[in-house]
Amino acid sequence: MKKILLAHGSGGRLTGELIRQAFVPAFENPELNELSDSALLPNLPPGQVAFSTDGFVVEPTIFPGGNLGEISVCGTVNDLAVAGARPLWLSWALILEEGLPLEKLQVFVDGAKSAAAQAGVQIVCGDTKVVPRGKGDEAFVVTAGIGVVPPERKLNDKRIEVGDALIVSGTVGDHGATILACRHDISGLELKSDCGPVNRLTEALFDAGVDVKVMHDPTRGGVATTCNEAAERGGHRLVIEAKDIPVSTATRAVCELLGMDPLYLACEGRVLAWVPEAQVDLALAAWHALPEGAGAVRFGTIHERTPGTVPVSLRTAFGGEQPVDVLSGMDLPRIC
Amino acid sequence: MSEDLDLAALRRSLEDPAAGGAMLKRIEQLASELDRPITLMEVCGTHTHSIAAAGLRRLMPSNVRLVSGPGCPVCVTPIGWVDRAMALAAREDVIVTTFGDMMRVPASHGTLEESRASGADVRICYSTRDALQIARDNPSKKVVFLAVGFETTAPTIAAALEEAEREGLPNFLVLAGHKTIPEALEALMDNEDVKLDGLLCPGHVSVIIGSEAYQPVAQAGLPCSVVGFAPNDVLVGVAELLAQLVANKPAVKNLYSRVVRPEGNPAARALLDKFFVQTDSDWRGLGSIPRSGLELRSEYAHRDASLLEVELPVAREPMGCRCGEVLQGTIDPPECPLFGNGCDPEHAVGACMVSSEGTCAAWHRHERLALSAPQS
């Protein structure tokens, strides 16, 4: 049996086999092993419940630095982590295309397993459906996750104040650039998605005693869109220093080839944090101590939002300042 | 050549504010010697974009104005042409292949992006070679490439046609929409409403047509400098134009000699000539310009997508749109009543807003600060 068949989604014997042979051994935990209609979970630790969901339709499903399985876990873990939550449990629902090689499914399962282990979360429930060939683009995944925000953590865009600093945990746009490169036959040894769980990074800031005002993960729409949304909600004005934006050489080369801007490309393993100016060094030191935070830098400052100013602007090397908008439509590779 | 070309060092110095600052000082000196309003024009979407992104306009002396001309090929493509592209996409037997820039251009009824959402087979290609491959992979379909662009891009379509001919690939066709710069420059110079003092010539178009192609413009009295796209490339070019004005010696100065030669690229032009012939062409907002377009030669009728049967709507220009004047540099985008007021990159009414290198889009993205409160 080497491919996914429609019968795998029917709920019958083949479905059961698939679950017991592919999923349970990978995600091994008491709640999942019960295989009942709902996962019955232990009581939550004190704090506020955080709940997040995401759908994953990445194409190609396997790319340098990750795969659909990994990203499906990291996406939801990271949404919880940047809200200040400690992620606990995930659901993992698959919609598979008839004809998907089992080998590929195994790659996704292994990716989800390793990401979950890295993040310290359990996948406690799931679902499998199969759609006819041609209707499914290999596989789609939807995950939902539960975490708890300890009571003392208060993260909110409105807490951002004039003088605060914006830091990022590493180079920007790597995931988006890698995906585009795959789609346009561009290769490179250094080209790699940044896909990975960020909860160690978020916890490190709290452990170091940083008064984090708010955090976000710059996924779709990139850093530019995420910062605009934060500035709109928070009512402040962010000025980004162009020379301080960390971009990897490979990502920059892909962007130049295709006419893209790294500020608008997705990251899947980075954190943006707004912190007090006085604690920037403390925060960066906490991140630099982790491999996934080695490239962390400070690249923006909060100013007052006076009437007529734009929420986010870029200060360029030539001393000018330009507005940075949200992503408009889809950023299309340009020829112009 | 003993050492390897240090590209990284070159790139850094082309963006180095210290060198840029030096050139700005020179520009200030020359501008004050001239002591009158000066208008310099660029005619390349990539220049529009890079000038806006580096904020160079605002750094110019108060009497020097940088304007954008009709340099964005997407912006000057007539609505009727895009209507035809969409009608082709609606045919069951056609796969439309295109550069990304065309996807969101508003035609009479929607965009190619919307066509795709409604089921048309429209695919974005980085290169015409990708389209050739799509043609090989889909022998039962006609693969039509939307050939938009100036002389930098047109040879790549000619090369694809050459490959298709050599290989005997019958289902690769082209909807010809290329336009040529020198003829557009002539028309601009003939237009009394357009008052220019100097021309920043498009660096990559010049790679193909050569720096000598601008001699007629210089001989008509307009200083020309051929420049690349980095901030310091542009600043060097501006300084050169001002110096020519001070000396009252208009000429063509090639400042992009690392890739532009006086004679350009004859091989590319020969291939263009093999497949295309010059024709009078409609430029959106500017009207018809003689000999400014390229159409497929009749012996390649079998590759001409404009000969395929389609139903065309009556072409509809949006009301109130002043793209035409923006394209000639006679008004700046904020002077159009629709700018930021119904027309923005998300809801583009005219083509100048849709392409990220259209003058209006570049202003909207990068220049709004100049229109608002003082900077910190």
Next chain:
Amino acid sequence: MCLSIPMKLVEGDEFAAVAEVDGVRREVSLMLLPQAAKLGDWVLVHAGYAICQVDEDEAKQTLALLHEAAEAGVLDWGSKK
């Protein structure tokens, strides 16, 4: 419609080659080049085609002039070229 970047030819033959810049690679066609290129040449790549060779001497001159400008604080390009 001009987006082009310099890349170095690292693999291939007279018709099709692989070009690389900053560790990133793509196949390019050499069909449009006016003269035959060889491995190690820098070419300007536009939409998957090499449209010309980069003149390395001219590039180095530009580099030198820009350095001078940065040092001197004022540039008089006209007297140099």
